[in-house]
Structures are given as structure tokens and as C-alpha cells.
Amino acid sequence: MSVARLVPKTLCCVGFLIGLLPGLAGAQTGELPQAGTSDENVPIIDLRPLLETLEPEEPETSTASDQPVTVPEYARAATATPPSAPNSLLLPLVGDGVGRDRILxxxxxxxxxxLSVDIAAPDTVEAFALxxxxxxxxxxxxxxxxxxxNGTEIAPVTLAAFEGFESVELPRNLLVEGRNEILVSVNQSHRIFCGPEATFQIWTxxxxxxxxxxxxxxxxPTSEESFSIALAAQLALRGSVPVRIAPEGSEPIIRQIxxxxxxxxxxxxxxxxxxxxYAIADTVPPIARVTVLAGPPEPVRVERGADGALVLVLVLDPADTGAFxxxxxVASGATPVADIGLLQPGVPTSLRDMKFTDTESYNRYSEQRLPFRLPDDWLxxxxxxATLRLTYGFAEGLPEGALMLVKVNETTVRxxxxxxxxxEVLAPLDIGFAANLLNPGPNEINFVTLVPGDPVDLPCPPNENPFLTIxxxxxxxxxxxxxxxxxxxxGALTSMRPEQVVSTSGAAREETDQLxxxxxxxxxxxxxxxxxxxGRLSVSGSGDFENVPTEWLxxxxxxxxxxxxxxxxxTEIEEAPSMFQLLPLKAIEEGARAVAAGIVDLAKPGSGPIDSWIEGRHGRALLLLPDPQTPDDLWLVISADSDPVEISETVAAARFSPFGPRGRLSLLTDEGEWQSWQDTSTPPVLREPLTFGNFRAVAGNYASWSPLYFVAILFVFTVSSVMLALxxxxxxRGKRKR
Amino acid sequence: MSGMMGAGLAHAFAVTVAEAQVSAEILTGPRNPLAAPWAAWKAAFLDDNGRVIDQLQQGASHSESQGYGLLLAALFADAPVFDSIYRWTEANLAVRSDALLAWRWLPDGTGRVPDSNNASDGDLFYAWALVIRGQRDAMPELLDRASAIAQALVAKCIVPAPDGSGRLLFAPAARGFDRDGSRIINPSYYMPRAMREVARATGASNLAVCASDGETIMAELASLGLMPDWIQIGENGISPVKDMSDRNGYEAVRVALFLSWSGNAAHPAVERQARAYSLAKDSAAVPPGLYPVVMDRFTGRVLESSDSVGYGAVAAMVGCASRSEIGSAIPFFQTSGQPYYPATLHLMTLIAQVLSLPECVPI
Structure with missing residues (x-):
């Protein structure tokens, strides 16, 4: 009970005392009623000092009923300020090669x-800018x-946006309903230099x-078509889709969505x-989201949320199991993505059939890449x-030193x-290279062109024709x-489907689920x-290492x-060189080790023991094939500070890259490079019957895989043959000759 | 997969319509869906001493804000916050000779409680909060305090209607709302659910009678137009109050909310309000990003709008209450950009939706 709550009761007690002793105070103040004061000889006791000690300290208030009263009214109105961009929606341009920062x-x-943008109703577009x-x-x-x-050129724009991003307004009347294609081309010249190095320094x-x-x-409009477009914009700009759903047991629904x-x-x-x-509002409201509600099943509908987002409303009946x-x-599921060009071994295949389109080079440094895929069981x-029959031509009068490198999986072959x-177009040139530079799965031929400046210290002259045509x-x-x-x-990774990705439970469940x-x-x-x-790809977060089956590895x-x-x-400790190290013995020892390693490699090619291979390495994710008996069962483990979306994009892209993960274990380094460990103990597996027709090639592969084993086997055969012959x-022999 | 889907759905919708309608316990446990909005509300408007601050009123606190805060703390079973609000209120507003609270406390100046008049809605919500906490946690002292308030309300603020109808009116305060034989009322001070629950818990049955009479009066008002902020009832019936707003404004915005919360979403006042909001939206009477707050009672014309989403929340829920569709466009809760009053209405709207209109889940 607070002091303030005590005070009125105390005052009541004093009042009661005053009532019992009528006239005590009134005799002094003349304000209290005089009734009952006939006996003037009654001694007078002044209680005012006592009353003053009982005055409330807090709050400073009066309870007197004769004070002026106010009626409870409130000033509720505040200055209403419409949002600066209350309902502006951006449908962004999208295109290949755009990073997560949305910079091209x-x-x-x-x-x-x-670039492209999808529009449902062009007449509703208020601005169109680049x-x-x-x-x-x-x-x-x-x-x-x-x-x-959409094929109509607009006036050229001078490239002079040096202070920051500038916009160029594009004509809205050129937009059409559906997909709109925007072609952007830059013609750029260096202020001072000309040559391959300058090429890298000029960009837009x-x-x-x-x-x-x-x-x-x-x-x-709140239509399904509009929602699809808004959802694509949401994915492009935010990289995530909010789904409003009751949290309990939402996992399978989320997975379906x-x-x-x-x-x-x-x-x-x-x-x-x-x-x-009932989540708190985001600072930046979404463009599109999905909301799952409980109720009698009804067709999906699109509505506008209070924050302006287009909302796909799914009403699911909890009693109707399995219904979706x-x-x-609005979203038909994962449609297949186009593969890189396929190459059939043993048959000359044109670059056209391998989807090669980047045929002309206009830059003083250029790379024209030809990715293609060989069968998984090609080895x-x-x-x-292998032979590349190259038909090409290049501009006349290119400066001295102009050249083209032909690279196969980053190894220069010509x-x-x-x-x-x-x-002129030159006669076809046969470029032979070792076929073992190629891998099963994705490969790449890269035509690298370097054209020096002439001179190098002046801006390049305008060039309208390609330097090189393939x-x-x-x-x-x-x-x-x-x-x-x-x-x-x-191979297993390339064939993996979204529904085969499974999340492992553990301490880092949320992180794992996101991945x-x-x-x-x-x-x-x-x-x-x-x-x-x-096939199965189990994913695990950094807190769940104990779940990862690494015993086979x-x-x-x-x-x-x-x-x-x-x-x-x-911490690198630089030791003072010992006398031993200064002697030639050190070089001899290192030489001996190299020879020994070479012999081991001849016998057991590959990446060496995993213990020594993995020591000192660090990365953001590990892709594993734990059990060779179940080669389609993979695991992906990520580090704590990894971005699940970034890792996922890298893994997905690796399916098309010759430099993607291979072997039993592959590490995605902090630099985004895949480093793979190949099990040395497992020889290649023949996946067809051994016949006279394929014996030579099969033997050749085994011999190349482990020359020492091959020689040893041959030696055994030879000795056995000699012994049999003897x-x-x-x-x-005749008895007589014995 | 389908089996897994089914099991998931069953779990996902464990909170069904029926369950949500009958139990407020959903707001008290670890699965409280409004935990985040409640945390945001506390952070924005409640100080460490338990004072709920209304910045728009010169940083004042009042029995309404303290009553609202205490009710929210009781509903969310936030005992520490409940205790702090209760302590502060008892120390600073319980200064009248009766059990009611002084209606306003100002942070500056010597007279922090300028006068001792009360605000009956503040007292009502305060008592309701005491009843909820007192019953749930078996705290008789809180129920005693609620009873004292209820009895005082009945004694000081429930008065017979001068029109001879025999109805009881809920006066906005103990003093200051009778003019020349007429009684001024504020329809938004009626919170039928609170009045009935307090009446049931305390025995102050006239509160329940007053609630029913209030609903009848509001139905009559709805037949004429939207709910007014203030209205007076005299011998000759209902009429506007001189110098007081009879528009459908900042006060009246609560009427449909409280009726819906009380399980009376089919009340004519709610339907009328829903139609007015819908008309305002369809006719684009309000610029994008703003919400109608003050409307003409009879034409529905928007006279004033606000950028506080709390008002939009009330409108969305009221709109949903008058439809049969599942899902509503109630905005996400936020405290940035909206003052105490619309933010509190926003949170109350979410509570009302969860407890009384489960089909109006925000999309």
C-alpha cells in the first residue's frame, strides 16, 4: 500500500477525532461548526501541526470536490503525412550474369x-528507367x-555517369504486355590507353x-498473372518470399510452397x-507473399495486403490430409533448366550443335567460352x-603481338x-590435344584473344568490325x-532434384532448414x-557435425x-636455417622425397590420404559422398557464417562448371573455388562387359590410372608365360636329350 | 509426401476457429501469436515505472492509457508489467475519495492531476484487467479492487436515461456530462464484453444491464447514421451536443472494434461502419497510404484521414467482420510512425481478431 493510498484514511481518522472533540479546531479557526460548544471551559487543543504532518507528499493533487472539473477529452489528431512513395512498385529488369547485388x-x-521485364498492363506503367x-x-x-x-532503338546515351548511378528514362510507349526485351550495348573507349589492360578498366x-x-x-490488378510478375520481382530484388503461416507443423507446407x-x-x-x-511490419514491405489460412478449401486467390503486397492466399483444410x-x-513448380551443349564422343560435333553463340570478339581482351558436357561414363x-577443327578468321592489320589462345579446361593447347x-576466313585448322584434359561431365574450351593497342598510350580508334570470328x-x-x-x-549432384534435398535435424535446425x-x-x-x-542430398549446418557420416571417409x-x-x-615462425639445411643434403633429401612421391603416385594416383589432403584447408562448405556403396547419397555441410542462398546458388551453378565438385569430397573455399579429393584406393569402374573390342581401351585406362600396378601385372603375366613356356x-623334350 | 502434408496441416491449424473463440489462453502461453506486437507496444509506450505515455497529449498518462495497458498485460499474462502499471496507477491516479481513478496525469507542472474527475472507460478497462488477473492468478485483493471500482461506476456513472425509456446510460465521467436535464454519452466508452465480465465477477449487475441498453441505443443510432463521438439523450430523445463532436471520429472508431471484440460483429453499428470504410476505399476518398478516421455521420464523407496504420487495422477487421471470406487485410503491427492511441487500437484489433473473429486472420 502506497503512502498516497494511506493518506486519505489517516485524514479520515483525524476527522473522526475532530468530530469527537467538537469545537477544538473550530475555536481557533472559526470555520468549523459551532454546535456543541456550550462548555467554554473546555481546554483547546490545536491539532493543525499534526494535520500538517499528514499532508500527502505525492502526488501533488487535490481531492476537493469543489475544484473545477474537466471532461475527459483527448486530442487524437496527428499530422497525417502520406508516405513519400506510398504505393510505388518496381518491376526490375532481369538478365543473366547479374549477381546478388543486382549490379550488371x-x-x-x-x-x-x-535484359527483360514482364508487364501485365503496360498502360499502368508510370516510369521506365535504366x-x-x-x-x-x-x-x-x-x-x-x-x-x-522490343527491337526499337532509342537515341544513344553518352556514357559520363562518373559521380554515381544516373538514370535514363526509357519510352513507356514501347512496352508491351507480357515479356519485354531490352537490349543494352556499350561502346566504350579508354581516356588514355588502348590494349588488353585498358579493356578491363573501362566499364559500365x-x-x-x-x-x-x-x-x-x-x-x-489482383490477378494471378499480376501475382506471378510481382513474385518474380520479389525474388529478384529481395531473394526471399515471406510466407505467413501458423508456425506449428508448417514445415511440409513450406516445403510444398x-x-x-x-x-x-x-x-x-x-x-x-x-x-x-502477426509479425511486426518489415521496414521495407514485400512486393509479393504467400499467406496460408485454415478453413474450408477454396481456390487460390490473390489479394492486396495492407502493406501493398500482392498476396497469394491459400486456404487449406486441416481435416483434408494431403490436399494442396x-x-x-501462378507457380507451376520447378521447370527444367537448359543444359550446356552435349557432345557425343566419337562423332565430330559442330560448335553450333554445342550451343556456341559467342562467335565474334570486338574487345582487345576477350574470352569466348564454349561449355559442353560429356557423358558421365566417358573416361x-x-x-x-581429341581434335578441334577450328574455322576462324581475324581482322586484317592487327598490331604485332595479337594472338589467340585456345584453352581446354584452362590448359592452353594452342x-x-x-x-x-x-x-579472310582461314582454312580449317586441326588442333589436337590430349583427350585426358577432358572430364566426364562439364568441360570448357575458351578462346582468349589479346590485341595490343597501336599505339598503347592513346585511346583506341573506333572499331566497328570484330577482331576475331570463330x-x-x-x-x-x-x-x-x-x-x-x-x-x-x-554425377549424383547433377541429377539431384529439389524434392531430394532433405534437412537433417539438430541444434542448427533453423540454419539447416534455410539451406x-x-x-x-x-x-x-x-x-x-x-x-x-x-538420390538424396542431406544438408547440415555447422552445429550438427555429429550427424554427418564421415566414418567411411x-x-x-x-x-x-x-x-x-x-x-x-x-602464426608463421621463421626458423633460423640449421647447418644441415645449408648443406646439399637437404636438396638430396627433398629430391628423394619427390621420387618416392612420384613412385607412390604411379602406384596410387589421386589426391593422397584424406588426412594430409584436408589438413590446413578452410572453406565455406563441404560436399561429401560418404559411402561409395550408395553413390547417389550426398551430404552438404556449411560453415556457420555462410549465406545459405549464396551457397545454394554456387552448388547449383557447379553442375554446369568443369571446375565444380568431383571425387568423394569437395571443399568450397572462401574464394568460391571447389577443391576436390579423389579416393586413391578406388580404381575406375568398368560399366560394360569386357570384350575384345574394348579390351585395349580399358587396359589403357587402367594402365594410365596406375602404371606401377599395370607394370606389375604385366610382369606377373610375363613371368607366368615364361614359366609355362619353359x-x-x-x-x-625327348628322353634322349634330357 | 501427402501423408506428411496432412500431418503438417493438422498441426499447422491446431488453432482452429472454435478453439480461438472460446479461449483467451492462447494469448498467455509460449505460442502467443501476439508476443511480438506486445513487446513492441511495451517498448514504445511504457516506461520503467509502469506509466503508459501518450505523447500526443503532452506526454500525459490517463486512466484510459493505464487501463488499456493493464488490460493488455493481463491478457498476455505479463505479470511484471501488470504489477508495474498497477503500482504506478494506484500511486498516481487513485486519488479520488471513491474507488475511481482521476482521468489525467500530466508530467510537468505542480498539479500533476489537474482535477479529480474520472473517465468511466478508463475505470472500466482498469477493473476488467483486475478481474482477469485476479481470477486467473487467484488474487482476491485485485478482485476486491475491481469490485470497488465497479460499485463506484454503478454509483457515479450509471444513470437513468432522461427520455423515460428506463434504460441505463454509461456516463463518461462522474461529473460534467449532464446539461439541462440531458445526459451526454460517448458510445465508444461502452465495451460490452468488459462490462459484462466485470459485472459477472463483481456482482455489479447494472454494468451488464447498461451494456445491453448501450447496444440498443447504438442500434438506434446506427439506423440514423454512423456512430457519433458524443451524443446527448434528453427528454425528447437523441440530439447532438453543442460544442462537442458528433462526427464519426477518433472516439467512435472504437465502437465497431469493441462490439466485434464482444462477439457482436453483426451489430448494425459494425455493419454501418464497414460500409462506410468500404465506400471510402472504393471511391478513393483517401489518398494512398492514409486511412479514414473522421467521417460525416450521415453521408460517410471522409473529413479527416491519418497515416497511422492502427486505424487501417480497425477498418480492415470491421470490413472482414461483415464478410464471410477468410482472411483480412489487417496491417502488420508497428509502433514506428503511429502514436499511442492508434497503436493501441491496432493491438486491440489483433486481440479481437484472434479471440472473436478468427476467420479474419491478417493476410
């Missing part, structure tokens, strides 16, 4: 990119941006987080972000030759001069091989690639943690 960079003298900026090295007088919208960047069409949210949405928009990864129906509404009209370990004999009629012939393969994770969802959204099936029924949990947990900076000769 075009480097070099001439580059082109194709944001760009340039490197300071770009010479404005000779640099321009060419834009065409497009900010696709701002570029696109803007329209009023209110003008966007994730699978359905994974076909929307571009091929990038995204996160389905479950949130409560038809979402085909060439011997020194057979250097071709481009400074003499130009101006004919699509060029062919590549790769020898066929018996169906053989190593046990490895690449699983992101992977499921990005591992879209590859066109014409058959799903493996037993011989890895300990400590080793796993050492690779994926935060790296401790190594036995035969001796046993068939």
Missing part, C-alpha cells in the same frame, strides 16, 4: 546484354550506350535494383521465409587425342598469331571410350537429365570443424 557490369570496348554508372577511365566523347526496347555498371518499370501498386515457387523468375536461389500472421491447392496458374585416362594473314561450323571430335567412371559425387529450402529452390532439374530415384569431427569453423590465423619345352 559490362567491361570492354563493346559489350551487349539482354540506372547506370561508368568507370572514370571511360572517355565520354567516344563512349555511348545504345538501348533498344547497371543497377538492376533500381532499373525497370515503376507503377502504382493500386493500379496492379518452396517447390512450387522454384520455377518462378530466374534460376537464382531464394529463401522461403516463414513468418507469423492447384498453383499451376579417358590414356593419351588419346597459341595462334593474329598479326599476319588476316582479313565459325560455328568448327567441330570438336572427342574419342569414344568404354563406359567407365570413378566413384564420385559429380535445404534454398537448395530446393535452386537445384532445378536439368533438361534431358534423368533423375536418380535413390575416415574423417573425424575435429577435422570437419577445422575445415568449416572460423580459421585461426596461422615347362612346356622341358616336358616335350
Amino acid at each position: 557490369r559490362l567491361s570492354g570496348e563493346q559489350r551487349t546484354a539482354v 540506372y547506370f554508372r561508368n568507370s572514370i577511365n571511360v572517355l565520354p566523347g567516344r563512349s555511348e550506350l545504345l538501348i533498344s526496347v 555498371e547497371f543497377d538492376l535494383s533500381q532499373s525497370g518499370v515503376r507503377l502504382s501498386q493500386d493500379s496492379v 518452396n517447390l512450387r515457387l522454384s520455377g518462378v523468375g530466374s534460376t537464382g536461389s531464394f529463401i522461403v521465409r516463414p513468418e507469423s500472421h 491447392p492447384d498453383l499451376d496458374s 579417358m585416362l590414356s593419351s588419346a587425342k 597459341l595462334l598469331p593474329l598479326d599476319t594473314g588476316g582479313g 565459325s560455328e561450323d568448327s567441330t570438336l571430335l572427342v574419342p569414344s571410350t568404354p563406359h567407365m567412371s570413378f566413384v564420385g559425387l559429380r 535445404a529450402l534454398a537448395l530446393a529452390s535452386s537445384l532445378r532439374p536439368i533438361e534431358a537429365r534423368t533423375q536418380k530415384d535413390g 575416415g574423417l573425424s569431427r575435429r577435422q570437419l570443424e577445422g575445415v568449416l569453423m572460423a580459421a585461426t590465423p596461422a 615347362i612346356f619345352v622341358i616336358s616335350t
Whole structure:
């Protein structure tokens, strides 16, 4: 009970005393009633000092009923300020090669990119803009941006946005309903220099987080078509889709939604972000989201949320097990993505058939890449030759030193001069290279062109013709091989489907779930690639290392943690050289070790023991094939500080890269490179019957895999043959000659 | 997969319509769906001493804000917050000679409680909170305090209607709302659910009678137009109050909310309000990003709008209450950009939705 609550009761007691002694105080003040004061001899006691000690201290208030009263009224009105951009919706431009920062960079003298945006109702577009900026090295007088919208070119724009992103307004009347294609081309010149180095220094960047069409949210109809477009914009700009759903038991529904949405928009990864129906408002409201409600089943509908987002409302009946509404009209699920070109071994295949389109080079440094895929069971370990029959031509009068490098999986196999004999298409040139440079699965041929400046210290002259043209009629012939393969994770990863991604339970459940969802959204099936029924990709977070079955690999949990947990900076101790080290003995010892390692490698090729291979390595994710008996059962483990979406995109992209994960274990380094460990104890497996026809090739592969074993086997055969021959000769001699 | 889906659905919708309608316990446990909004509300408007601050009223606190805060703490079973609000209120507003609270406390100046008049809605919510906590946690002292308030309300603020109808009116305060034989009422001071629950817990049955009479009066008002902020009832019936708003404004916005919360979403006043909001939206009478707050009682014309989403929350829930569709466009809760009053209405809207209109889940 507070003091304030005590005071009135105390005052009441005093009042009671006063009542018992009428006239005590009134005699002094003359204010109290005089009744009952007939006895004037009654002694007077002044209680005012006592009353004063009982005055309340807090709060300063009066309870007197004769004070003026106010009626409870409140000033509720506040100044209403409409949001600065209350309902502006951006549908961003999208295109290939755009990173998560939504920046597209075009480097070099001439580059082109194709962007697109889908619109439901072009007449509702309020603005259409492209944001760009340039490197300071770009010479404005000779640099321009060419834009065409749906095939109609607009006036060139001078490239001079050096202070930051600037916008160029594009004509809205060129937009059409549905897909709109925007072609952006840059012609750029260096202010001072000309040559391959200068090529890297001149660039234009497009900010696709701002570029696109803007329209009023209110003008966007609440239709399924609009929702699809808004969802694609949400994925492109935010990389996640909020799903409002009751948290308990929401996992299978979330998984279903994730699978359905994974076909929307571009091929990038995204996160389905479950949130409560009563979550606090985001600072930036979403463009689109999904809300799951309980109730009698009804068709999906699209509504506008209070925050302006287009909302796909799914009403699911909890009693109707297994029911999930038809979402085909808004999200049809993961449609297959196009594969890189396929190469059939043993048959000359044109570059055109291998989907090679980047035929012309306009830049003083350029790379024209030809990715292609060989069958998973193609294996060439011997020194057979592959042949690239290259038909090409280059401009006349290129400066001295101009050249082209032909690279196979980053190994240069030919250097071709481009400074003499130009101006015509040359006769086809056969470029032979070792077929064992190629791998089963993805490979890449890269044509690298370098054209020096002439002179190098002046801006390049305008160049309208390509420096180099590679004919699509060029062919590549790769020898066929018996169906053989190593046990490895690449094939299983390539065939993995979103529904085969599973999350492992553990302490880091939330992190693991996010990774699983992101992977499921990005591992879209590859066109014409058959799903493996037993395939499974288990994902695990950094807190669940104990769940990862590494016993088949011989890895300990400590080793796993050492690779994926935060790296401790190594302290390098520089030891003073000992006398022993100064002696030539050191060099002799190192030489002996190298010889021994070479012998071991001859006998057991590969990456060596996993203990020594993994020591000192650090990365963001590990992809494992734990049990060679179940080669389609993979595991992915990520470090604590990894971004699930980024990891997922990297894993998905690795399915098309010759530098992707291979072997039994592959580490994604902090630099984004895959480093793979191949089990030395497992020889390649022949996946067809051994016949007279394939014996030589099979033997060649085994001999190349382990020359020492091959020689040993041959030696045994030879000795056995000699012994048999001796036995035969001796046993068939005449008795007389013995 | 389908089996897994089914099991998941069953779990996901464990909170069914029926369950939510009958039990407020959903707000008290670890699964409280409004835990985040409640945390945000506390952080924005409650100080460490238990004072709920209304910045728009010169940083004042009042029996309404303290009553609302105490009710929220009781509903969310947030005992520490309940205790702090209760302590502060008892120390600073319980200064009248009766059990009611002085209606306003100002942070500055010598007279922090400028006058001793009360606000009957503040007293009502305060008593309701005491009843909820007292019953749930078996705290008789709180029930005693609630009873004292209820009896005082009945004695000082429940008065017979001068129109001879025999109805009881809920006067906005003990003093100051009778003019020339007429009685002024504020329809938004009626919270039928609170009045009935307090009456049931304390025996102050006239509160329940007053609630029913109030609903009847509001139905009559709804037949004429939207709910007014203030109205007076005299010998000759209902009429506007001179110098007081009879528009459908900041006060009246609560009427439909409280009726819906009380399980009376089909009340004509709710339907009328829903139609007015719908008309305002369809006719684009309010700029994007703003919400109608003050409307003409008879034409529904929007006279004033606000950027506080709390008012939009009330409108969305009222709109949903008049439809049969599942899901509503109640905005996400937020305290940034909206003062105490609309933010509190926002949170109350969410509570009302969870408890009384479960089909109106925000989308």
C-alpha cells in the first residue's frame, strides 16, 4: 500500500477525532461548526501541526470536490503525412550474369546484354528507367550506350555517369504486355590507353535494383498473372518470399510452397521465409507473399495486403490430409533448366550443335567460352587425342603481338598469331590435344584473344568490325571410350532434384532448414537429365557435425570443424636455417622425397590420404559422398557464417562448371573455388562387359590410372608365360636329350 | 509426401476457429501469436515505472492509457508489467475519495492531476484487467479492487436515461456530462464484453444491464447514421451536443472494434461502419497510404484521414467482420510512425481478431 493510498484514511481518522472533540479546531479557526460548544471551559487543543504532518507528499493533487472539473477529452489528431512513395512498385529488369547485388557490369570496348521485364498492363506503367554508372577511365566523347526496347532503338546515351548511378528514362510507349526485351550495348573507349589492360578498366555498371518499370501498386490488378510478375520481382530484388503461416507443423507446407515457387523468375536461389500472421511490419514491405489460412478449401486467390503486397492466399483444410491447392496458374513448380551443349564422343560435333553463340570478339581482351558436357561414363585416362577443327578468321592489320589462345579446361593447347594473314576466313585448322584434359561431365574450351593497342598510350580508334570470328561450323571430335567412371559425387549432384534435398535435424535446425529450402529452390532439374530415384542430398549446418557420416571417409569431427569453423590465423615462425639445411643434403633429401612421391603416385594416383589432403584447408562448405556403396547419397555441410542462398546458388551453378565438385569430397573455399579429393584406393569402374573390342581401351585406362600396378601385372603375366613356356619345352623334350 | 502434408496441416491449424473463440489462453502461453506486437507496444509506450505515455497529449498518462495497458498485460499474462502499471496507477491516479481513478496525469507542472474527475472507460478497462488477473492468478485483493471500482461506476456513472425509456446510460465521467436535464454519452466508452465480465465477477449487475441498453441505443443510432463521438439523450430523445463532436471520429472508431471484440460483429453499428470504410476505399476518398478516421455521420464523407496504420487495422477487421471470406487485410503491427492511441487500437484489433473473429486472420 502506497503512502498516497494511506493518506486519505489517516485524514479520515483525524476527522473522526475532530468530530469527537467538537469545537477544538473550530475555536481557533472559526470555520468549523459551532454546535456543541456550550462548555467554554473546555481546554483547546490545536491539532493543525499534526494535520500538517499528514499532508500527502505525492502526488501533488487535490481531492476537493469543489475544484473545477474537466471532461475527459483527448486530442487524437496527428499530422497525417502520406508516405513519400506510398504505393510505388518496381518491376526490375532481369538478365543473366547479374549477381546478388543486382549490379550488371559490362567491361570492354563493346559489350551487349539482354535484359527483360514482364508487364501485365503496360498502360499502368508510370516510369521506365535504366540506372547506370561508368568507370572514370571511360572517355565520354567516344563512349555511348545504345538501348533498344522490343527491337526499337532509342537515341544513344553518352556514357559520363562518373559521380554515381544516373538514370535514363526509357519510352513507356514501347512496352508491351507480357515479356519485354531490352537490349543494352556499350561502346566504350579508354581516356588514355588502348590494349588488353585498358579493356578491363573501362566499364559500365547497371543497377538492376533500381532499373525497370515503376507503377502504382493500386493500379496492379489482383490477378494471378499480376501475382506471378510481382513474385518474380520479389525474388529478384529481395531473394526471399515471406510466407505467413501458423508456425506449428508448417514445415511440409513450406516445403510444398518452396517447390512450387522454384520455377518462378530466374534460376537464382531464394529463401522461403516463414513468418507469423502477426509479425511486426518489415521496414521495407514485400512486393509479393504467400499467406496460408485454415478453413474450408477454396481456390487460390490473390489479394492486396495492407502493406501493398500482392498476396497469394491459400486456404487449406486441416481435416483434408494431403490436399494442396492447384498453383499451376501462378507457380507451376520447378521447370527444367537448359543444359550446356552435349557432345557425343566419337562423332565430330559442330560448335553450333554445342550451343556456341559467342562467335565474334570486338574487345582487345576477350574470352569466348564454349561449355559442353560429356557423358558421365566417358573416361579417358590414356593419351588419346581429341581434335578441334577450328574455322576462324581475324581482322586484317592487327598490331604485332595479337594472338589467340585456345584453352581446354584452362590448359592452353594452342597459341595462334593474329598479326599476319588476316582479313579472310582461314582454312580449317586441326588442333589436337590430349583427350585426358577432358572430364566426364562439364568441360570448357575458351578462346582468349589479346590485341595490343597501336599505339598503347592513346585511346583506341573506333572499331566497328570484330577482331576475331570463330565459325560455328568448327567441330570438336572427342574419342569414344568404354563406359567407365570413378566413384564420385559429380554425377549424383547433377541429377539431384529439389524434392531430394532433405534437412537433417539438430541444434542448427533453423540454419539447416534455410539451406535445404534454398537448395530446393535452386537445384532445378536439368533438361534431358534423368533423375536418380535413390538420390538424396542431406544438408547440415555447422552445429550438427555429429550427424554427418564421415566414418567411411575416415574423417573425424575435429577435422570437419577445422575445415568449416572460423580459421585461426596461422602464426608463421621463421626458423633460423640449421647447418644441415645449408648443406646439399637437404636438396638430396627433398629430391628423394619427390621420387618416392612420384613412385607412390604411379602406384596410387589421386589426391593422397584424406588426412594430409584436408589438413590446413578452410572453406565455406563441404560436399561429401560418404559411402561409395550408395553413390547417389550426398551430404552438404556449411560453415556457420555462410549465406545459405549464396551457397545454394554456387552448388547449383557447379553442375554446369568443369571446375565444380568431383571425387568423394569437395571443399568450397572462401574464394568460391571447389577443391576436390579423389579416393586413391578406388580404381575406375568398368560399366560394360569386357570384350575384345574394348579390351585395349580399358587396359589403357587402367594402365594410365596406375602404371606401377599395370607394370606389375604385366610382369606377373610375363613371368607366368615364361614359366609355362619353359615347362612346356622341358616336358616335350625327348628322353634322349634330357 | 501427402501423408506428411496432412500431418503438417493438422498441426499447422491446431488453432482452429472454435478453439480461438472460446479461449483467451492462447494469448498467455509460449505460442502467443501476439508476443511480438506486445513487446513492441511495451517498448514504445511504457516506461520503467509502469506509466503508459501518450505523447500526443503532452506526454500525459490517463486512466484510459493505464487501463488499456493493464488490460493488455493481463491478457498476455505479463505479470511484471501488470504489477508495474498497477503500482504506478494506484500511486498516481487513485486519488479520488471513491474507488475511481482521476482521468489525467500530466508530467510537468505542480498539479500533476489537474482535477479529480474520472473517465468511466478508463475505470472500466482498469477493473476488467483486475478481474482477469485476479481470477486467473487467484488474487482476491485485485478482485476486491475491481469490485470497488465497479460499485463506484454503478454509483457515479450509471444513470437513468432522461427520455423515460428506463434504460441505463454509461456516463463518461462522474461529473460534467449532464446539461439541462440531458445526459451526454460517448458510445465508444461502452465495451460490452468488459462490462459484462466485470459485472459477472463483481456482482455489479447494472454494468451488464447498461451494456445491453448501450447496444440498443447504438442500434438506434446506427439506423440514423454512423456512430457519433458524443451524443446527448434528453427528454425528447437523441440530439447532438453543442460544442462537442458528433462526427464519426477518433472516439467512435472504437465502437465497431469493441462490439466485434464482444462477439457482436453483426451489430448494425459494425455493419454501418464497414460500409462506410468500404465506400471510402472504393471511391478513393483517401489518398494512398492514409486511412479514414473522421467521417460525416450521415453521408460517410471522409473529413479527416491519418497515416497511422492502427486505424487501417480497425477498418480492415470491421470490413472482414461483415464478410464471410477468410482472411483480412489487417496491417502488420508497428509502433514506428503511429502514436499511442492508434497503436493501441491496432493491438486491440489483433486481440479481437484472434479471440472473436478468427476467420479474419491478417493476410
